[in-house]
Amino acid sequence: MAILKWKRASYPEATSEFDSLNLLERFQDDWDRLFGWSRYPEASGLFDRSVSPSVDVVETESEVVLWADMPGLDKKDLELSVAANVLTLKGEKKSPAKPEKDKDRVYRDETWAGSFHRSLSLPDSVDSEKVTAEFRDGVLKVTLAKKAEHKPRQIPVAVR
Amino acid sequence: MNEITKTEESRRTLVPASRVLEDNGKVQVRLEMPGVAQGDLEIRVEGTELTVVGKRQDEATHGTWLLRELRRGDFRKTFAVDASIDLEKVDAELANGILTLTLPMKEAAKPRRIEIRSA
Numbered sequence: 716m717a718i719l720k721w722k723r724a725s726y727p728e729a730t731s732e733f734d735s736l737n738l739l740e741r742f743q744d745d746w747d748r749l750f751g752w753s754r755y756p757e758a759s760g761l762f763d764r765s766v767s768p769s770v771d772v773v774e775t776e777s778e779v780v781l782w783a784d785m786p787g788l789d790k791k792d793l794e795l796s797v798a799a800n801v802l803t804l805k806g807e808k809k810s811p812a813k814p815e816k817d818k819d820r821v822y823r824d825e826t827w828a829g830s831f832h833r834s835l836s837l838p839d840s841v842d843s844e845k846v847t848a849e850f851r852d853g854v855l856k857v858t859l860a861k862k863a864e865h866k867p868r869q870i871p872v873a874v875r
Numbered sequence: 876m877n878e879i880t881k882t883e884e885s886r887r888t889l890v891p892a893s894r895v896l897e898d899n900g901k902v903q904v905r906l907e908m909p910g911v912a913q914g915d916l917e918i919r920v921e922g923t924e925l926t927v928v929g930k931r932q933d934e935a936t937h938g939t940w941l942l943r944e945l946r947r948g949d950f951r952k953t954f955a956v957d958a959s960i961d962l963e964k965v966d967a968e969l970a971n972g973i974l975t976l977t978l979p980m981k982e983a984a985k986p987r988r989i990e991i992r993s994a
Contacts, residue, residue, distance in 0.1 A: 769944035773879065773935040780935065784909035784945055786972035811894060811905060819899065825892040826907060838941075853909035853972015854933055 767833035768804060776867050779841055779859045786853035787811070787826075793855065797843045802857070803834045840865035879938055887948030891929070891974075902960060902978040908950045909972035916969060918976070920962050926953045927974065959983075 771782040785793065787808055794805040810828035813821070837843070837859060845860035891906040908916070911929035919926045929950040956962060959980050966977040 769946075771935070771943055771945045771947075772941040773938040774941050775938035779941070780938070782933070782935075782945060784972070786907040786909040788971060819897045821894065821896040823893060823895040826894045826905070827892075835942075852912055852933070852969075853907070856933070 768831050770804075770833070770835070772835070774838070777861055779838060779861065781835070781855075781857040781859070783855045783857075784853065785850075785855050788850075788853065790850050793850065795848055795855075795857065797837075797846055800837045800839070800841065800843055801834050802837055802846075802859075803832070804855075805832050806830065879935055879940065887946070888951050889946060889948045891927075891950045891952055893952065900980050902980065904954070904976040904978065906950070906952060906974045906976070907972065908969075908974055910947075911950065911969070911972065911974075913969050916974065918965075918967055920956075920965070923956050923958070923962075924953055925956050925962070925965070925976075925978075927951070927976075929974070 768783045768785065773780050773782075781802070783804060785806070785808070788806060792806050792809065794803075796803045796805075807830040808828045811826070840861045841859045842862045843859075846857060848855065848857045850856075891908045893907075894905040896903050906927060908929040910931040910933045912932065915930040915932060917926075917928045919928075927950070931947060931949060934947065956978070960978045961981045962978070964979045968975045968977075
């Protein structure tokens with residue numbers, strides 16, 4: 716989906732789909748969306764800085780992969796940095812062009828535009844020197860390789 | 876645990892966020908569909924209905940979720956199209972996860988200025 720205002724103050728630990736509290740939260744989200752309600756404060760002025768993109772993070776044996784949906788962004792609108800094991804995602808989603816003539820009008824606009832910022836602590840196992848990022852079809856994918864000592868190793872057992 | 880097991884059999888359907896505007900005799904529809912590649916996008920016209928379906932393939936297949944906040948699923952949106960739109964000349968463009976449909980209005984439907992003759 717779009718870059719959403721992500722804020723889950725009540726149950727920050729609820730990340731599993733099977734978590735009942737999280738299910739309830741998702742149901743409430745769907746319900747709100749259906750009626751066009753919002754449980755979050757409108758982003759304006761000082762609150763702008765709390766707008767942070769939603770992410771998926773998956774850990775495998777050899778790497779940690781992060782996904783963030785950023786439709787309409789260009790590679791140059793995005794800034795990605797790693798410092799002291801903290802990954803920071805920064806950028807701006809520009810609003811699309813307005814109609815040229817005054818009489819032309821926007822009938823419906825559900826999209827969001829503005830600047831966003833999010834910092835994530837990375838697991839200790841991640842090698843902050845080995846980070847690659849790609850941006851395709853409006854999705855940012857960041858691949859963070861794990862340090863060699865954290866990767867599983869096969870230890871051969873010698874039979875005597 | 877938060878282990879990724881397999882892709883769910885029934886996938887969630889999401890309605891893409893849209894922006895619809897009229898510009899210079901054309902109706903422009905922008906749909907946000909991140910993660911949809913050009914080959915996974917289908918645009919259909921049936922009678923007076925325009926349907927856009929986009930499938931997402933960019934999914935993790937194995938591993939453990941550390942954070943799971945994105946709403947993933949296939950995108951689907953149907954528009955009822957007014958008779959003033961020329962459905963034969965619909966143009967579609969996909970760039971950076973945004974699908975832009977340009978629907979030209981029929982000549983007859985464009986606003987026309989009527990000159991007043993002086994008596």
